Structure formats: C-alpha cells, structure tokens
Amino acid sequence: MKSRESWGRYPQVEQQTHALVWRTDALPRKDGSLLPHGLGRSYGDSCLNAGGTLLLTSGLDRFIAFDPATGVIRCEAGVSLDTILRLVAPRGWFLPVTPGTKFVTVGGAIANDVHGKNHHRGGTFGRFVRRFELLRSDGSRRVCAPDENPDWYGATIGGLGLTGLITWAEVQLTPISNPYVLQETVPFGNLDGFLDVARASEKDYEFTMAWVDCLARGKKLGRGLLYRGNFAPPQFDGLPLARSHLSHGVGLAVPMDMPAFCLNRLSVSAFNWLYYHRQNGKPKQRLTHYDPFFYPLDAIYAWNRIYGRRGFLQFQCVVPYSTARDALKEILERSSRGGLPSFLSVLKTFGDIPSPGWLSFPREGVTLAMDFANRGEKTWKLVEDLDRLTRQAGGAVYPAKDALMSPENFAAYFPQRERFMQYVDPSFSSSFWRRVNPVSLPFSLAAERGETASPPPRSLLAIR
Amino acid sequence: MKKVLVLGATSAIAQATVRLLAARGASLYLTGRNAANLDAVTKDAATRGAAKVESQVVDLNDFDTHEALVEAAYTALDGLDGVVLAHGVLGDQAEAQRSWAATEAVLRTNFLSAVSLLTVLANRFEAQKAGTLVVISSVAGDRGRQSNYVYGASKGALNVFLQGLRNRLTKSNVAVVTVKPGFVDTPMTAHLPKNKLFASPEKVARGLLSAADSRKNEVYVPGIWALIMLIIRTIPETVFKRMKL
Numbered sequence: 001m002k003s004r005e006s007w008g009r010y011p012q013v014e015q016q017t018h019a020l021v022w023r024t025d026a027l028p029r030k031d032g033s034l035l036p037h038g039l040g041r042s043y044g045d046s047c048l049n050a051g052g053t054l055l056l057t058s059g060l061d062r063f064i065a066f067d068p069a070t071g072v073i074r075c076e077a078g079v080s081l082d083t084i085l086r087l088v089a090p091r092g093w094f095l096p097v098t099p100g101t102k103f104v105t106v107g108g109a110i111a112n113d114v115h116g117k118n119h120h121r122g123g124t125f126g127r128f129v130r131r132f133e134l135l136r137s138d139g140s141r142r143v144c145a146p147d148e149n150p151d152w153y154g155a156t157i158g159g160l161g162l163t164g165l166i167t168w169a170e171v172q173l174t175p176i177s178n179p180y181v182l183q184e185t186v187p188f189g190n191l192d193g194f195l196d197v198a199r200a201s202e203k204d205y206e207f208t209m210a211w212v213d214c215l216a217r218g219k220k221l222g223r224g225l226l227y228r229g230n231f232a233p234p235q236f237d238g239l240p241l242a243r244s245h246l247s248h249g250v251g252l253a254v255p256m257d258m259p260a261f262c263l264n265r266l267s268v269s270a271f272n273w274l275y276y277h278r279q280n281g282k283p284k285q286r287l288t289h290y291d292p293f294f295y296p297l298d299a300i301y302a303w304n305r306i307y308g309r310r311g312f313l314q315f316q317c318v319v320p321y322s323t324a325r326d327a328l329k330e331i332l333e334r335s336s337r338g339g340l341p342s343f344l345s346v347l348k349t350f351g352d353i354p355s356p357g358w359l360s361f362p363r364e365g366v367t368l369a370m371d372f373a374n375r376g377e378k379t380w381k382l383v384e385d386l387d388r389l390t391r392q393a394g395g396a397v398y399p400a401k402d403a404l405m406s407p408e409n410f411a412a413y414f415p416q417r418e419r420f421m422q423y424v425d426p427s428f429s430s431s432f433w434r435r436v437n438p439v440s441l442p443f444s445l446a447a448e449r450g451e452t453a454s455p456p457p458r459s460l461l462a463i464r
Numbered sequence: 465m466k467k468v469l470v471l472g473a474t475s476a477i478a479q480a481t482v483r484l485l486a487a488r489g490a491s492l493y494l495t496g497r498n499a500a501n502l503d504a505v506t507k508d509a510a511t512r513g514a515a516k517v518e519s520q521v522v523d524l525n526d527f528d529t530h531e532a533l534v535e536a537a538y539t540a541l542d543g544l545d546g547v548v549l550a551h552g553v554l555g556d557q558a559e560a561q562r563s564w565a566a567t568e569a570v571l572r573t574n575f576l577s578a579v580s581l582l583t584v585l586a587n588r589f590e591a592q593k594a595g596t597l598v599v600i601s602s603v604a605g606d607r608g609r610q611s612n613y614v615y616g617a618s619k620g621a622l623n624v625f626l627q628g629l630r631n632r633l634t635k636s637n638v639a640v641v642t643v644k645p646g647f648v649d650t651p652m653t654a655h656l657p658k659n660k661l662f663a664s665p666e667k668v669a670r671g672l673l674s675a676a677d678s679r680k681n682e683v684y685v686p687g688i689w690a691l692i693m694l695i696i697r698t699i700p701e702t703v704f705k706r707m708k709l
Contacts, residue, residue: 024500062504063511076504087512
C-alpha cells in the first residue's frame with residue numbers, strides 16, 4: 001500500500017488507510033488509533049498516524065445545501081475549498097477566510113482552524129463555522145455550534161482531528177461583487193519597515209501578507225514586499241470571469257523529486273535578489289484574479305517536490321507585538337546563519353479577534369513562516385532553536401506545520417491543552433499528538449474497550 | 465440529455481455523472497437502494513445546479529417495480545430524454561462457482577434487471593422518437609476469463625442485447641450507448657494496490673457524457689482499453705485457454 005505523506009514529506013511513517021464513503025456510515029473498528037486525513041496539506045506529522053489508521057475523507061465530498069441569498073453553505077467534511085469556490089464564486093460568494101492553498105478540505109480547515117491574509121479583519125476560519133456534526137468512535141453524533149454542545153465546538157475547532165470525525169459542516173461565506181482583487185505591492189527595507197507598513201495597511205486593506213528576503217542581513221534584515229488588497233468594487237463587475245486564471249493544480253507540475261543540488265544557497269539568494277529588485281523599490285498597483293492573489297503556489301502541482309525525496313520542514317511561529325521586533329530579528333538572523341536558506345518566507349500580522357477554538361494557533365502579534373529543505377540533524381537543530389526563540393518571546397508554533405515541537409513547548413503554547421484533552425476521542429490519535437503528549441502513548445484505550453490492542457510501534461523512532 | 469433517469473445513482477461512476485449533469489442544469493430522477501446514501505447524492509446534485517432532482521428508493525432486482533418507476537420518472541420530470549443505467553454488482557467469482565444462487569444473483573442484477581428496464585424504456589423512447597440510452601457495461605464482457613467470467617458473462621450478454629437494441633432503435637432516432645470502463649478507482653477500491661490503468665470515476669463520467677453527447681455506439685473509457693481489449697480479443701482461444709487471466 002502506498003503510504004500517505006504529509007506535505008513536507010517528513011516524517012515518513014507506516015500506517016493503514018480506510019476510505020470513508022458515506023457520512024451516515026459508522027466508523028470502522030480497527031486495532032490501533034484512527035485519524036481523519038483530508039488532502040494531507042499539513043506539513044509535519046499532525047496529519048499522520050504511525051502504526052494506526054488514517055480515515056481518508058476524500059469520499060465525503062458532497063454538498064448538502066447552499067443558499068445563494070444568505071451565503072450559507074453546508075457540505076461534507078471532505079469537500080475541498082477549491083470545490084466550494086468553483087460553486088460559489090460565480091454566484092457572488094467567497095470563503096470568509098482562506099489559507100494559501102485551496103486544496104484543503106473543510107474538515108481540515110476546521111481541525112487546524114486555518115487563517116489567511118485577512119486575519120487582522122476576520123480572524124480564523126473557525127469563526128465562520130456555524131455548525132458541524134461530530135461522529136465519535138462510540139457511535140454518538142453531535143451537532144456542534146456556538147449555542148449547541150459549545151464545549152465540543154470549542155474543542156473541535158483547531159482540535160487537530162482528535163475529537164472525532166467531522167462528517168459535515170455549515171459555513172457562512174462572504175459576499176463579493178466580482179472575482180477580482182485590487183492589489184498593491186509595497187517594498188519595505190527591513191523589519192521595522194515591515195512593522196510600519198503592515199500596521200498602517202490594516203485599516204484600509206482586507207488582505208495583507210509580506211514576502212521576506214530571508215537572506216538579507218544587517219540593515220537590510222527583514223526586507224521584502226508587502227502585498228495588500230481588497231476585493232474590487234462593483235465598477236469592475238463588467239470584466240469577464242477569466243477562467244484561465246483558475247488553477248486546478250493540473251497545469252504546471254514539478255514532475256519528479258528535484259535533486260538536492262538544485263536548491264542551494266546560491267540559487268535561493270539569486271531568486272530572492274531578483275524577486276525583490278523586480279519591484280524597483282516603488283509601490284505598484286494592479287487588478288488581479290483572486291486565484292493568483294490567494295493561491296500563487298497552487299498553480300504548480302506538487303511544488304513540494306522541489307525539496308526532493310527528503311522533504312522539508314516548515315516553521316511558522318507567532319510572537320506578540322511586545323517582543324516581535326527583537327524576536328523576529330533573532331529568528332531571521334539564526335535562520336540566515338544556518339546556511340540552509342528558506343525559499344519562501346512569509347510575514348503577516350495577526351489581529352486580536354479571538355477564535356472559538358481552544359487549541360487555535362493564531363493570536364495577536366506577528367507571524368513568520370519559513371521552509372527549510374530537510375538536510376537532517378542540522379535542519380532539526382535549526383528548527384529547534386527557532387522553537388526555543390519563539391517560546392522565549394512568549395509566542396507559539398503552528399502544529400499544522402510542525403514536526404519537531406517538544407511536549408514542554410506544546411504545553412507552553414497551548415494553555416488550554418488540559419481542558420482539550422478531556423474531549424479527545426479515546427480511539428483517535430496522531431503522530432503529532434503522541435509526540436507532544438509522550439505520557440498518553442497509543443492504544444491504551446483500545447485495550448480498555450476490551451479489544452485486542454495491536455502492538456505499539458516498534459519504537460518512538462518509528463513515530464518520528 | 466436534459467431530463468435524465470439515473471438508475472443506481474449511488475455508485476461512484478453514477479455519482480460523478482450526476483454531478484456533471486447537475487452542473488449543466490439538467491433535471492434528474494435518481495434511484496438507489498439505500499435511502500440515506502440516495503439522499504446525500506440527491507442533495508449534492510440539487511446544490512450543484514440541477515434544475516430539478518427527484519429520487520426514489522428502489523431495489524431494481526424487483527422487476528415488478530420497473531413499469532411504475534419509469535412512469536414516475538416521466539411524470540416527475542415531465543418527460544425523459546436520457547437514461548444512465550449504472551446499477552450492477554461485481555459479485556464474487558469463487559462464490560459463484562460454488563453456488564448457482566450466487567451466479568444467478570449476478571446475472572439477475574447485471575443482465576436481467578437491465579433488460580427488463582430497457583424493455584420498458586426502449587418502447588417509450590421508440591414511441592417518442594428521441595432520446596439517449598446510456599448503459600454502463602464493462603471491458604470484462606469482451607472475453608471470458610477464469611477470474612471473473614460470471615460477471616463477464618452478465619456484461620457480455622448485456623452488450624449483445626444492446627447491439628440488437630441499437631440496431632432496432634436507430635431508425636427511431638434513439639441512441640444506445642454502451643460504455644465499457646476498465647479499472648475504476650472508487651472509494652471502495654481504495655485499499656487495492658493501484659496501477660496506471662486505474663481511472664477516476666470523474667474521468668469515466670466525462671468519457672461517458674462525451675459519448676452520450678456525440679451519440680456514440682460503444683466506447684471504452686479511458687480510450688486505452690480499446691487497444692488492450694483488441695489485443696485480448698485477438699489471442700487465439702487455443703492459447704487463451706491456457707493463460708492465467
């Protein structure tokens with residue numbers, strides 16, 4: 001059986017799969033633990049279940065209802081954001097929050113409480129989830145909403161798929177008058193420049209996000225380009241819906257694993273330098289289709305293959321404004337000293353809108369995301385250092401992008417962890433969850449249910 | 465096809481076909497055996513833009529229901545101009561070899577129930593001198609092989625019946641389209657090892673609809689199966705009978 005990978009392709013684990021077909025079906029009885037798995041766009045091991053079973057939700061891909069008058073959509077948990085956009089965008093609706101790829105499922109968006117370029121205005125995806133059904137391994141089904149089973153609602157949003165299977169969900173969409181975004185690109189010369197322009201942009205722009213040249217040093221440390229934009233006003237309605245802009249991940253493709261030598265300090269430096277200077281140092285405005293604005297990387301199928309067989313590690317942290325300047329400086333310096341360049345680094349400000357999810361990652365401050373080709377120990381050491389710097393700054397690291405976070409750091413980042421644990425389904429677990437909770441090692445509960453417990457993974461190494 | 469009866473609408477290929485038809489704004493009448501599953505497919509089609517969707521829970525092995533079912537579809541959609549016959553079972557070859565009852569069950573669902581339904585539908589379409597009958601058969605019907613000849617026989621018999629029906633209905637402007645998919649990657653085959661020959665239900669559905677639109681006679685989907693089956697049919701029986709297929 002072809003094993004499922006996470007998007008970073010690290011770690012690689014052995015696990016079973018079980019394809020779900022109908023939302024009214026019962027969960028399968030398996031030795032070992034279960035974990036829902038959508039499109040596998042989580043980078044590390046939060047979507048993996050070494051020694052257990054992945055419940056593949058791609059078969060739960062049906063719509064249930066859509067009201068074009070109110071913009072409320074109800075669908076099964078395996079429906080992708082791409083599928084939703086194709087249905088609703090031509091009818092004048094858009095996702096209230098969208099991550100940088102549309103190839104994630106609704107269930108995954110809830111389980112990771114994803115955020116987007118509008119966090120400072122809209123908060124997380126979970127805020128727009130009106131209700132969903134949670135199926136537990138004991139066969140019970142609960143409709144969860146802010147005013148119905150609110151604890152289950154809070155535990156499941158951002159709950160990493162551990163509280164049970166989300167079978168369907170209802171989401172409030174946001175109206176648009178056309179599929180275009182008025183986008184402006186503003187260069188900034190260093191980290192202070194970013195903080196100034198980002199804060200200044202929050203008031204007038206729904207969407208903001210910045211690309212950082214992570215190899216620039218000294219006075220230029222943290223220089224980059226800030227993208228800000230709003231959906232175009234109705235005077236642009238007359239433009240034809242440019243279908244050619246819709247990437248469905250089948251056009252350009254990375255056909256194979258790229259050999260390691262393609263990605264080195266020199267090529268990444270050249271790319272970053274060219275990218276920055278393309279802009280001539282001046283702000284530039286243009287009208288663009290939403291697809292390349294929100295999903296630039298979706299146009300290249302399997303872009304994760306540029307990192308080769310060994311995969312890559314992504315690191316995303318958020319640090320509060322009080323410590324942001326110094327902490328980000330240290331983090332950027334540490335990563336540029338690592339000799340392991342990050343191809344794509346992204347800076348973004350998070351607003352103070354709270355999420356209903358107890359384990360939600362976004363919180364007020366500045367978030368930084370970086371990719372590192374996996375070169376073994378050296379890379380792991382780098383990421384662990386960045387983790388430490390984040391914790392010292394009073395920040396947090398994003399589980400959906402993590403493969404290395406320690407149990408102590410997890411507990412520090414997610415103070416509601418104890419409360420959350422009581423809602424974890426006894427039959428559900430993930431490689432991530434066992435890693436950050438080494439005491440609750442797998443399958444003890446399968447034994448309690450009176451079933452034969454399968455042997456635990458050969459060693460903890462098998463999990464990592 | 466604007467007003468379409470889909471028989472066995474909860475199968476993977478039928479679901480994918482229903483989605484494409486719904487996106488085109490067709491009116492649909494869907495049947496399936498499981499009420500909850502049929503309801504899921506019905507709501508999905510309605511949400512995706514079908515002009516109208518009605519459904520009926522029915523076991524097509526009960527031949528006595530066929531006349532009324534067709535009548536209900538005609539009434540609900542105010543006429544019919546298309547049929548997608550998608551119900552069928554794979555059966556278990558080993559079980560079928562042991563038991564006539566198991567063999568009969570496969571023949572009954574895949575061949576006899578299809579013939580019973582097509583008898584009613586053909587007369588209606590012949591009388592209205594319009595319409596497209598699309599029937600999902602299989603490459604397995606092209607040649608009997610020890611690994612699944614009971615299923616293959618049910619589809620082979622169906623193919624011959626459809627040839628005759630096509631011959632009869634051509635002058636009445638009714639198209640009879642035989643669709644022969646190869647391996648299809650459905651959620652239910654997710655546990656099987658996959659090779660390059662597995663096609664997605666979506667791909668099969670697109671091939672099916674394009675064949676229906678151009679009123680083809682017999683199509684293999686994906687097209688590569690035309691070549692594969694040509695080779696398989698060409699092998700002399702003296703050689704073929706010794707092969708492990």
